[in-house]
Amino acid sequence: MQNHLESNVIRRVMVGTDRSETADQAVHWAAGFADRYDAELFVVQVVVPQYPSATEFGEAEQTRAAADNNELAHFARQVAGDRGHARVVIDADPALAIVRAAEQEAVDVLVVGNFGMAGRKEFLLGNIPNRISHSAHCTVIIVNTAHSTGEHASDSVRAHLSNDTSPFEPPLVARATHIAAVMAKHGLTELFGQSNEPDMSIRRQRAKGLRAALEELGPIFSKLGQMLSTRPDLLPVEYIEELALLQSRVPPMTESEVVRVSEQELGVPWEDVFKSIDPKPLAAGTIAQVHRATLESGDLVVVKVQRPTARADIEQDLALLEVFAEKVGKRPALNQVIDMEAVFKHLSTSLYRELDFRQEADNIGRMQAVLADYDRLAVPRVHRDLSTSRLLVMEEIQGIPIKQAPAGPERIQAARQLLESYYKQIIVDGFFHADPHPGNLMWWKDCIYFLDFGMVGEVGADLREHLLLMLMALWQEDAGFLTDVTLMMTSAVNTSDLDVASFQREIGEVMAKYRTASLAEMQIGPLLQEMSAVSLRHGVPLPASLTLATKALAQVQLATAELDPALDPYDVAGKYLMRLMVKRMGTALNPKTFVYQSQKLKVRVLRVVEAVENLVGVRPGGPKLVVNFRANSLEDIVRHTGRRLTLGLIAAASVLTSGLTATSTVVAEWVPITFGVVAGLLTLGLVIDLLRGR
Structure with missing residues (x-):
């Protein structure tokens, strides 16, 4: 580098700063460099505007910038004498502003520090060195200001990003002690030490204690509770209802963390791939965070970035849960409330699946094939060449919530297709979107787009056949046959202590309740959920995959009711089943x-x-x-x-x-x-x- 510079005449040097301590270290380095070549030194500072220039506040910003220019000129003369010059620029993009200033002053060498460029938007300021090195037409020198201040680089980054970030993860023993203390605080030792309490009010109280404990233990445990809320076959109904209220209070990732993970996965500076990234996250979850972005090609996308510590945090807490399950899972009192072995297996499988974004990309591709026959349903396009296990780049769906979809035939068609597609997903393909709440369904280009494929469900071939028979029995209002099919699904036909007559009577009551309901209340999803509850009461729980499917079907029917209140789900189911049977007969005649x-x-x-x-x-x-x-x-x-x-x-x-x-x-x-x-x-x-x- 030195030989290259000495072979050229260096008359002008420019350095960027925001007047922070580490940025001024770069200015002092640049001053020494300019002095070596007897060159002019230009110190440039970029002020990011907060308000439009035509407004009163914008004019005040320009006045402050003029004052900053005087102060910066004084600082430049201090470090470079008469060769020091200052320039303050108001611009929303500091990197490009510095490059333009260098071109206007015809500088030979541009100096920037790799730290100390902190500002309002880390996505613009935190990566100024990389962006300048790709855009400038002169020689660019990036100064490692961390060593200049005597700090270790990683320590400097940690201090700069967040003052409250712990420099180390708590030891496993300390974490276990904390978990035990929180459980004792909320009275969960009673849950694990006593027999199953017949008093519903006491069970409800303990369920609230479990929810409070999970919320206090942090985002990972909240995530575990949310997953358990979808498994009524593993927990009593009181616990399911409480866990469904869990909210993950997750602080957003810092913008520098998002950039760091993105660049680790892409293998290049983020600005080589993205023209811009919106610093404000669309959503911040336990495992990942989502941002809007624009690719260099101009395509609008959303970027899902995994938290840097997500895997380590999950593995730590799962290790503790595994030890807990081994220690107390065999207690008869606990087994009356929770199947610990099944809980741990379900949680670990689900969480590890969510940690690999490639599986979510595969889920989107698979769902695209499932929905190929429906012109009013779609999924986002995945940029697979940019997606990895920790980074997922998808087409941005620039739509509106489905309840805001404009009235018209497109909306009516989409409602019917949405409901029918779930019968197809569950009964025919055995693969379905398991979380179709309104936030995951968007209206765009006269279509309903499915979002967030982190949670999907699968139904085996035998269970799909049973479910087909179940829907036909519902359609024909045959309670006896519906009872037989339900018992076949649970493999409980020969259960000697089952009161089949009582079971059939309750199933018939549930069927009659929904079949005689008003059109707005005529929903197959909630009906199946009540049937699942009846089965649980009689000790013949439906398979877990069907439990998840009925919940998804209930959610999607609420969505279709908003789109088209006049839609009869039984009519949709009946006509689809008839077409399906005719199609199967046609296949059989091949x-x-x-x-x-x-x-x-x-x-x-x-x-x-x-x-x-x-x-x-x-x-x-x-x-x-x-x-x-x-x-x-x-x-x-x-x-x-x-x-x-x-x-x-x-x-x-x-x-x-x-x-x-x-x-x-x-x-x-x-x-x-x-x-x-x-x-x-x-x-x-x-x-x-x-x-x-x-």
């Missing part, structure tokens, strides 16, 4: 699918026949059931029953195949006729066999 399903049916029928033959002892070497009675031969009865069952199954299969092939346009006419004749002959044979056995 020749390839038909051949495959017929082979599956053939294998299953053969297995039934083999099972019956093994049971009655026809097959050699197989297990035999031999029971001797003096009056009747059980072996003959079983053999006859097996034969009749086989005839009935094959006849039923033939009838079904005949019906399916009769509606197809790609199958020859003789095929359904042949299957019909076979079905008739088998049915006739079964009737004759029954008459002979009487």
